[in-house]
Amino acid sequence: MHIKAVGIAAGILLASTSAFAQSSTVTGAVGGAATGAIVGGPVGAAVGGIVGGVAGSVIDPPPQKVVTYVQQAPAPAERVVVQEKVVVGQPLPETIVVTPIPDDPKYAYAIVNDQRVIVEPSSRKVIQVIE
Numbered sequence: 001m002h003i004k005a006v007g008i009a010a011g012i013l014l015a016s017t018s019a020f021a022q023s024s025t026v027t028g029a030v031g032g033a034a035t036g037a038i039v040g041g042p043v044g045a046a047v048g049g050i051v052g053g054v055a056g057s058v059i060d061p062p063p064q065k066v067v068t069y070v071q072q073a074p075a076p077a078e079r080v081v082v083q084e085k086v087v088v089g090q091p092l093p094e095t096i097v098v099t100p101i102p103d104d105p106k107y108a109y110a111i112v113n114d115q116r117v118i119v120e121p122s123s124r125k126v127i128q129v130i131e
Contacts, residue, residue, distance in 0.1 A: 059088065059089060059120075059125070059127050061127070061128055062104075062107050062118050062127055062128060063104070065103070065104070066101055066104050066107045066118060067118070067128070067130060069101055069103070069109075070101070070109040070116050070118055070130060071116065071130060073099070073109065073116075075111050076111065079114070080096055080097075080110065080111060080112050080113070081112075081113055082095075082096065082112055082113060086112050086113060086115055086117055086126060086129055087126060088126050088127065088128065088129060089125060089126065090125065090126055091119075091123055091124040091125050091126070092110060092112065092117065092119055092124045092126060094124070096110050096112055096124075097110065098110045098119050098121060098124060100121060105121070106120070106121075107119070107120070107121070107127070108120075108121040115129050115130070115131075116129075116130040117129050117130070118130070
């Protein structure tokens, strides 16, 4: 009965994760579930699906041309400083202005706390911090 409860809980978690996931997460969940099923049967499928879903949500790094553009972009006259640490995967505060990358609208950037940061414009989620 314990194994059945774990399977049910994992299934519910997997379903809720997939419902809000992007395509890469769904692909990761499906691949993880298939691998888990081979290794551990139904319980392995549920656990593998959850692990695959999390791994599938990792943000792909931007193309080198985007990184180069952000590295060479002029810094704004006014310095932007925030108390929060800039963290990959977390959105920038709404008070920070992000500038679109002209040749690749999937990306934007900002300079925060003297760090150049590449973000996803729609969610403002940090994709990469350029050191």
